[in-house]
Amino acid sequence: MNRTLHFDLIVIGAGPSGSAAACWAARSGLKVALIDKHPFPRDKLCGGAFTERAMGLYRQIFAQNDLGAPYVARDAVEFYAFGSPLGQLHSPAPLRLTMRRSLDAHLFELAINAGAQDFTGSRITGLSTDPVRVNLGHSVLTAPVLIGADGVNSFVARHLFGKAFEPDQIGFALEVEAVGLSPDLPLRIDFGAANWGYGWQFPKADSTTIGIGGIHARNPDMRRDMLHYLKTLGIADAPKVKGQYLPFGFARTKPGKAHVLLAGDAAGLVDPITGEGIAFALQSGKMAADAAQTALHEGRPEAALSIYRAQLRPLHLAMWQARQLRHLLFNPTLRRPFLNGFQRSSTMKNAYMQLLSGQTEYSEISRKILTKMPRLLMRAATPIGAPKF
Numbered sequence: 001m002n003r004t005l006h007f008d009l010i011v012i013g014a015g016p017s018g019s020a021a022a023c024w025a026a027r028s029g030l031k032v033a034l035i036d037k038h039p040f041p042r043d044k045l046c047g048g049a050f051t052e053r054a055m056g057l058y059r060q061i062f063a064q065n066d067l068g069a070p071y072v073a074r075d076a077v078e079f080y081a082f083g084s085p086l087g088q089l090h091s092p093a094p095l096r097l098t099m100r101r102s103l104d105a106h107l108f109e110l111a112i113n114a115g116a117q118d119f120t121g122s123r124i125t126g127l128s129t130d131p132v133r134v135n136l137g138h139s140v141l142t143a144p145v146l147i148g149a150d151g152v153n154s155f156v157a158r159h160l161f162g163k164a165f166e167p168d169q170i171g172f173a174l175e176v177e178a179v180g181l182s183p184d185l186p187l188r189i190d191f192g193a194a195n196w197g198y199g200w201q202f203p204k205a206d207s208t209t210i211g212i213g214g215i216h217a218r219n220p221d222m223r224r225d226m227l228h229y230l231k232t233l234g235i236a237d238a239p240k241v242k243g244q245y246l247p248f249g250f251a252r253t254k255p256g257k258a259h260v261l262l263a264g265d266a267a268g269l270v271d272p273i274t275g276e277g278i279a280f281a282l283q284s285g286k287m288a289a290d291a292a293q294t295a296l297h298e299g300r301p302e303a304a305l306s307i308y309r310a311q312l313r314p315l316h317l318a319m320w321q322a323r324q325l326r327h328l329l330f331n332p333t334l335r336r337p338f339l340n341g342f343q344r345s346s347t348m349k350n351a352y353m354q355l356l357s358g359q360t361e362y363s364e365i366s367r368k369i370l371t372k373m374p375r376l377l378m379r380a381a382t383p384i385g386a387p388k389f
């Protein structure tokens with residue numbers, strides 16, 4: 001017979017957003033259930049770049065000083081655009097290159113240590129949200145508030161809205177784990193390896209993660225582009241290529257309904273230019289937990305979404321600004337002056353690196369680019385000696 005267990009908060013999905021939400025809520029005294037269909041450790045397709053922005057949130061949410069999962073730290077990135085080098089840049093803070101298998105297992109463990117109850121490896125056989133009841137076959141869980149942190153194909157988002165994302169706006173990414181390459185290879189980013197996106201080479205301890213990602217609708221043959229990119233990097237025998245949707249540029253303005261909140265990829269919170277998602281998963285997980293706690297404290301669980309939306313406003317604004325800037329970087333007409341400018345301007349390069357390390361925001365970048373725009377357009381009109389993009 002099914003047993004029924006009551007919680008203050010149920011979190012579905014134990015990736016970075018779910019573990020952050022569960023850990024933060026448990027640390028603030030809520031009785032939390034953390035559900036995932038997989039037991040941990042489990043693999044997740046991802047570059048695994050853990051930025052200084054992510055590190056700051058990790059310290060705050062999980063109350064740890066140093067990252068407790070293995071990583072390789074790099075402080076320089078080589079940039080290319082359409083095969084031409086744009087130069088090497090030094091980061092003001094290290095980029096930590098992790099494997100999601102160990103990173104996510106670590107975050108999950110911290111959430112459980114904080115007091116969240118472990119329901120990983122459990123398949124959801126039934127979900128109702130009004131009131132919240134999650135049937136796991138062996139048990140039924142209930143709570144006044146639910147957080148859907150179940151990734152880009154979110155089951156909870158589909159339950160609420162009929163679909164997890166807008167197919168014409170979603171991104172897509174392909175990746176391989178290449179073994180046997182030198183661990184001293186540069187960390188490399190290639191604009192133009194995919195349309196409206198880029199390629200990456202992230203060398204780690206036991207393998208090199210290589211991938212391309214871009215807007216799905218603008219990349220009709222991404223597998224061909226991936227094979228081309230691998231060839232550019234000197235890899236003839238392509239290891240197994242895997243793909244996954246990437247919700248960059250698809251931030252949900254209404255991430256949930258009343259007492260049901262969506263966090264991380266389920267809320268579309270991936271940077272539309274850099275593709276960074278782990279930091280925003282941590283941040284939105286914490287915000288969703290905060291909103292749940294406030295709403296419960298006020299005795300109005302149905303107010304959780306409006307509290308959460310208010311907290312998300314600056315993040316939504318930054319995502320919107322990045323979406324506008326994406327046109328400068330990726331639109332075929334505008335990208336040439338932009339990339340010429342990027343190649344020559346140390347201000348723009350530094351701004352990009354500061355963005356990656358979480359030390360500047362899109363509002364600041366937009367301001368810098370607007371100031372430089374007349375000069376960039378002049379350079380586009382006088383292309384002598386300029387590399388062709």
Ligand SMILES: Cc1cc2nc3c(=O)[nH]c(=O)nc-3n(C[C@H](O)[C@H](O)[C@H](O)COP(=O)(O)OP(=O)(O)OC[C@H]3O[C@@H](n4cnc5c(N)ncnc54)[C@H](O)[C@@H]3O)c2cc1C
Pocket residue numbers: 012013014015016017018035036037038044045046047048049050051124149150151152154155173174175211213244245246263264265266269270275276277278279281
């Ligand atoms: C190829 C690729 C490369 C990327 N590289 C980077 C990078 O280098 N740096 C970076 O910051 N971001 C990167 N991202 C983005 C990053 O992976 C995501 O933004 C991040 O994982 C979002 O975290 P999340 O917790 O919201 O979702 P996820 O990490 O996807 O976790 C969701 C969890 O929910 C569980 N789940 C799903 N459905 C159910 C269900 N029905 N029932 C129970 N559990 C369920 C899953 O098992 C999973 O554990 C990349 C993405 C891709 C696709």
